[in-house]
Amino acid sequence: MKRVVSLAVLVTIVLGMSLLLALSGQSFYPSENLRWLAIVYLNTTYNPYLPDFTVRSPESVTAIVWDYRGLDTLYETTVFYLAIIAGLALGRGVKRLNQKPTDESGLSPIVKTVTKITGPMILAVAASIGLHGHLTPGGGFQGGATAAVVPVVFIVVFSSFYLLWKGVSSQRMLTLRSAGLIGIGLTSISLFLAGLLLGLPSYVFQNIAKAGSPLSMPYDVHGALLSGTLWWFNLFEFLAVSSGFTLAFIILMTPEAEEKW
C-alpha cells in the first residue's frame, strides 16, 4: 500500500512536469531554425562545389566525429583501450577452466535454435551500421557495440566455453583489437606519410584536400562513396570496439579454475 501511494505521488509530479514540457515543448524539441554553426557543417559535409572544405560524406555526424574533430575521437578510442587494459590487468594470473561444452549445458534447444538464427542477423545489422556509417546514422562504435551483443548472448544461451571451443579465444580477440588500433593509427597518418614520400605538404589526420595541401584520400570507388578516411576509421573502430567488448566478457564470464583465497 505504501509503495502504491508513493508511486501515485511520483506519477503526479511527473505528469505535472510533462504538462510543463508540453507547454514549453518548442524549446526542448529540435526546431526548424538552425544555428549558424550547424548551417556551416550541413553546407560543407557533402558539397562538391567547395572542394577545399567538404568531407564528401552525406552523414554529418560521422563527418564531425571522424574529420572535423577526429583527434577527440582518437583519444576517446585510447580511453576505451585503457579501460579494457585495466580489465585485463584485474584478471591477470587467473587460471580459467576449459571444458568441452555438451548438449546439456546452456538453455533449452528452442532458445539455442533461435539464437543460432538471430546471431548472424545481429552481426549483419552491426556490420551494416558500422560500414555504412559515412552514409546513414551509425559508425564504428555503434556497430561494434551492436556486434558485441552476439558473444554475450551466445555465452548466456550455450555455455561459457562455447566461444572458446569455436575459436573465439581472448588471445585472438586481443590480436584483432590491436590490429584495429594499429589500423586507426595508420589511417590517421597515411596522408602525412604520402605527403612525405611525394614531397607535398600534408597534415596528420587529413582527409580531403585542403587549401595548401592538394593530397586527398580516394573518396569514391566507381561512384560508391567511401568518404576518404571515414570508411577506414569506421572499419577499424568496428573491429577494435567489438573485439574489446568480447574480450572483456570472455574474461568476466569464464569460470576460474580454483579460488586463490
Next chain:
Amino acid sequence: MSLDLLIYAVGAVASLMSVVAVYLALVERDLVKAVIYSAIQSVFYSLLFYLFMSPDIVLVYLPVAGGVLPALLLVLISKTERFERE
C-alpha cells in the same frame, strides 16, 4: 500540427514511463529485477533520443544500455549476492 502533437505525446509518455522504471529500479530489493527495470528505462530513453532526432545516439545507446551494461551487471550480481540487505 497533429504529427507534432503526437511526437510530444509519445515523448511525454516515454519520459513518464522512464521515471517510473527508475523509481521501480531504486526501490527493488531483488537486484536482477532492478537491472531489468534499468534496461526498460534505457529503452524509453532511446525512444526519447530518437524523437530528439539523434539516431546516432540511439544506435550506440540501445546496444550499450540495453545489452552490454545489463549483462555486465548480471555477471557482477552472479558473483556477489542477489538480494539487497537492510
